[in-house]
Every structure is written in structure tokens, then in C-alpha cells.
Amino acid sequence: MYGLIGQMKAAPGKRDELIAILSAGTEAMPGCLSYIVAKDATDADALWITEVWTDQDSHAGSLKLPSVQAAIAKARPIIAGFGHRFETVPVGGVGLGKA
Numbered sequence: 775m776y777g778l779i780g781q782m783k784a785a786p787g788k789r790d791e792l793i794a795i796l797s798a799g800t801e802a803m804p805g806c807l808s809y810i811v812a813k814d815a816t817d818a819d820a821l822w823i824t825e826v827w828t829d830q831d832s833h834a835g836s837l838k839l840p841s842v843q844a845a846i847a848k849a850r851p852i853i854a855g856f857g858h859r860f861e862t863v864p865v866g867g868v869g870l871g872k873a
Contacts, residue, residue, distance in 0.1 A: 805832020
């Protein structure tokens with residue numbers, strides 16, 4: 775399995791709009807086992823995205839999907855920057871199931 779945990783910063787006051795964009799159109803991503811968008815508890819403009827994929831190629835392939843490309847284009851103007859980014863190797867957990 776392949777995992778990503780990343781922090782994204784929205785333009786001031788645009789976090790909820792960014793969350794809506796990132797959450798829409800992510801239902802049909804082949805190989806995606808989990809895609810979670812969460813608000814940062816201490817920074818009003820930051821959010822965290824936690825992803826679990828069957829493999830790294832599935833994640834790379836998702837970036838070419840029309841729905842993902844459209845979300846990226848729509849979100850780009852309100853993304854102020856990126857914080858931490860971690861690659862992980864998920865091994866299991868509640869809700870993850872077996873790959």
C-alpha cells in the first residue's frame with residue numbers, strides 16, 4: 775500500500791471552499807482505499823489530506839483523471855501553499871480493509 779499525509783494552506787477565509795473542491799469528484803479513483811480531508815485544529819486556513827492507495831502507481835494515475843484535473847484547476851487560485859508532506863506505507867486499521 776501507499777499513503778500520503780499532506781498539509782495544504784488555503785487563501786485567508788477560503789478553507790471551506792477549498793475543502794468542498796477537494797471533496798467533490800473523488801468517489802471514483804481506481805486504487806484509492808481512503809481519501810480524507812480534515813480541518814487543521816489550530817490554523818484556520820490549513821487542512822490535512824490523508825490518502826491510502828493500493829500502490830503508488832494508482833495515486834499517480836489519479837492525477838490524470840479528468841475529475842481530479844478539474845478539481846486541481848478550480849482549487850489552484852485559492853491554494854496559498856503547502857506545509858508538511860509525508861509518504862507512508864499503511865499496514866491496516868479501522869475502515870481500511872485489505873488491499
